[in-house]
Amino acid sequence: MASDFGPILRALSRNKARASIIVLEVALTLAIVVNCVSLIKDARLELAKQSGFLDEDLISVRVRAFDPAFNEQPFTDSVIAKDVEALRALPGVAAATQTRFRPWQGGGSSNEVWIAGTKSPTFRIQTYAADGQTFKSLGITVAEGRDFTDDEAVSERDRVRAVTSQNRPRSADGRATTPIVQEIVVSRAFAKLAFADGVALGKSLEDSDGDQYAIVGVIDRFYNPYAWNIGEYVMFYATRSTGMQYLVRAEKGQRETLLKSLDKALLTVNPGRVVKMDTIQDLKLKNQGEQLFVVKMLGGVIFLLVFVTALGIVGITSFSVAERTRHIGTRRALGAQKTDILRYFLTENWLLTSFGIVIGSGLAFFLNAALVSSSTASRLAPVLLLVGMGIMWVTGILSALAPALRGMRIEPAIATRNV
Amino acid sequence: MLKMTGIRKVYRTDLVETHALDDVTLDVKAGEFVAVMGRSGSGKTTFLNVAGLLDTFDGGTYTLDGMDVSRLSDATMSRTRNEKIGFIFQSFNLIPDLDVFDNVDLPLRYRRMTAKERKERILSAVEKVGLSSRLHHLPSQLSGGQQQRVAIARVLAGDPRLILADEPTGNLDTLMAREVMELLLKINEQGATIVMVTHTPECAARAQRAIHLLDGRVVDGDSHFGHLRSVPTGALAAAI
């Protein structure tokens, strides 16, 4: 009842200390909670990022050889070929390839490139070797242009090896006079970054060796966290890379079974090695560890904060009811109904909570501004503030309810008791 | 106005049973000023609680202003207190956080009156007790006598049928006590029924008759001081 506000407000104004503590507590809690939720939202946005691949079916396999025979590259090459064959032959394997690329590893290899014929701007871009099975193994198809073939990968490898096996003649600016031209597939995000019209197909990139990269394909989505904010930019070039590192895509639901049979299949090819397997989901989990930690911790802090504030309101209201026992008795003696007393305390609490919410909203934006300027936090969404306000109102009412009910049960006969 | 027949009130603990009121029968006519006397522990406060509908009782019947109030719900009791009874307490029972105006406003608030009507009543009641200049003072800024006059104004504003006073001068010095008694007498002369609990014979002597309580019983009947005057009740505020 609006008409009740007057005397309640006037009474509160003469009890400033206690009133301002509830106001302050609610305000601080609202400001902190809303900003924590905003930080959680940011972290969740990061956590919701997709690699663009069928992560849950992927297994990364890394093999290390201790047999000295592997010191000879042709021998290693032949084992790699046999490994890939053995992997593809395994029941439950949808696709497998040799690659150094591991989604969600949080790093990899990158290069500095620019659009051929210009020298700036330069773009840092992740680079990985790929063959005819790479995209199939990742579970995607090339959206524009063409995929690579295995033959192409092998012949490219041999060609590049031949060129780089000796010192290349160079011009004064350090560029090789015999540039290698390779065909590449880039991510859509890179195409948009590098080319004003977003059309990458048919265009060429260049690096500091003077080597050229002709774009023959575009994949729609790619994300692999990397320092320097280049997670969405990638080029795959056709080559069989060195190193016994494989990416296996299991058929749906076969991943766990495969984890048991993969290493045996590889050790059958050559036993002089140790096999390490990681599911891409595990890599993702580790990569996102810090974000997950933040989400959990902030969630806990929010919960405890609201809990402590609720405790505070319960306590302060309880003491205030105890202190005003005689006043309540008098009010009852003068004809107040039980519900009048209940409403009195709830209204008082609602007013204090509301003041706190008004001040807290300002404080929330203030705190958010500090966060935005000092870190990567994003702007506070007004809808979050509304949710926070709702939480504080409900918390306030629920916390005041028990003490208010106790106040309601105070006997009117208290009024005639003399001290 | 107030008619009690065979009222009993028993307090029970695990060990003892105390008869705070034992077969109290009493009839107070409209316009009377009755003093209820007794030593401490005689049941005065229990009598007051029962008479003022602040507490329930265990036996007997109680009729207030022609209405049987023996077994009422808490809500009806509250409403009856609010509309028919005015209280004056020994320790004034003003709400310290509220100023004179808001304190006098208190019973009216629970009567759901319009703001205009409340204001009229408050101003007129405060004027009658001579505190118009202190309208926005807090109780702590007033003397004891002034505080009790605010409490009386609170009663006047409510225009009750019955005024219950509990040692109204108990916390006041002689001069202030006399002022308050004069005010009560004036109110009574203008038609209000007053029942005053007190243990001082000087105060009781100002009433028309006194009832003595001892161990929860009424003893030695009524003592009459002076003669009955029949004055029409109601319209108290207008009359003064």
Add this chain to the structure above:
Amino acid sequence: MALLGYDLFLARKSLRRNPGLTLLVVVGIALGIAVSTTFAAVRHAFQTDPIPEKSSMLHSVRLDSWDPAAPHPDRVGVPPQVTYRDMVEIMKSKIPVRQSGMFKTNLYVFPADKAQNPFEEMARVCYRDFFAMFGAPFAYGGTWDEKADGGEPVVVLSEPMNQKLFGGVNSVGKTVRLRDRDFKVVGVLAKWMPNLRFYDLTQNYIGEPENLYIPFGLLRPMELQLAGNNDGWGPNTGTGFEGYLASESTWIQMWVELPNAQAVAAYKSFLDAYATEQKKIGRFQRPLNNKVTPLLEYMADREVTPRAVKSLFAVSLLFLAVCAVNLIGLLLGKFLARSGETSVRRALGASRKDVFLQHLVECQLVSAVGGVVGVLLALGALSGINAWLKSQTGRGDLFALDLPMLLVALALTAGAGLVSGLYPAWRACQLAPAVHLRIG
């Protein structure tokens, strides 16, 4: 002071009178202490000086050999590591008391006991000064000699590795096979577990120190493969491993020990002279920007404390502030609710000061109980966080309530009790002796 015992007695009585509300007060402050202590300890693990006796002497060396077209993408614009060719040249300086370039590599270990399977292990490739520089203590033997730096197959084992390979006995002089050759054990470290791998902050620095240490000179003969970050630019002018060593790839962490400011200044001008010399052959085309940074400053530079940890610590302080405000409210409510009793005390002759102290003692008692409960809660929380960290990094003992952290908890507790108690106690002692007797 004579009243302190009586004040404590009163405080205890007051807390027992209403156990429910007392619990509320204690839980409120305990949660504040628990949360702030927990995140203070987490932050502390990243900010502790790992080697207080000489952190001011240890300097990280960074050279701006980067691409003239654009600065290095790191925050400070200088590559955090140096190229092989630069390391070789600057290691020739006589100014540092000790110095070492280093990197890590994966090696296969073939235990002498044939029953044990070969296993892969991370090894640190460094110079002989490494151990004395970074305070790694020896249980047996010591570092290798200067000649071995040139590439002799000798190895220093960590304590756990010596346990694993030789059952913990003095293994100096024994051999262990790493990849394709036999290494002679010259030293075994005693237990060494700095908070962070502070000597290599380029990646995964939360973790235990490596278990194998071998001389840098083995890089060429064994063609050791890098197992760390490598930032490069520019054309690959050579071929094969030698081409890699000659390139502008930066992958070596470079540390020098400089005992005083003169040495630092001298070393700095040595680096600048070197860079100026290199400019003549077309390298170092960026403005001179070589950095010789003391350890603690370098840790801040590398943002060793994760941002999340910093924000959580800030949030936890705000949380404590709310708990303190909460405590003020509860104590104020409590003290005012029993103002009658206090007035009686005042009437019976307690002075303002007596009443003030009595209430302050009660505040301190509440916060002390809250502090104890809070520290216990913090211990629980930290062990939970440690378990989580172990699943992430294999290191499960990073966060602990050591003495400094317990002192922090104590200070927070006493501070919260004092700050929250002052106002309510002051209000209580302002109560007049008489007024409350009359009004009731």
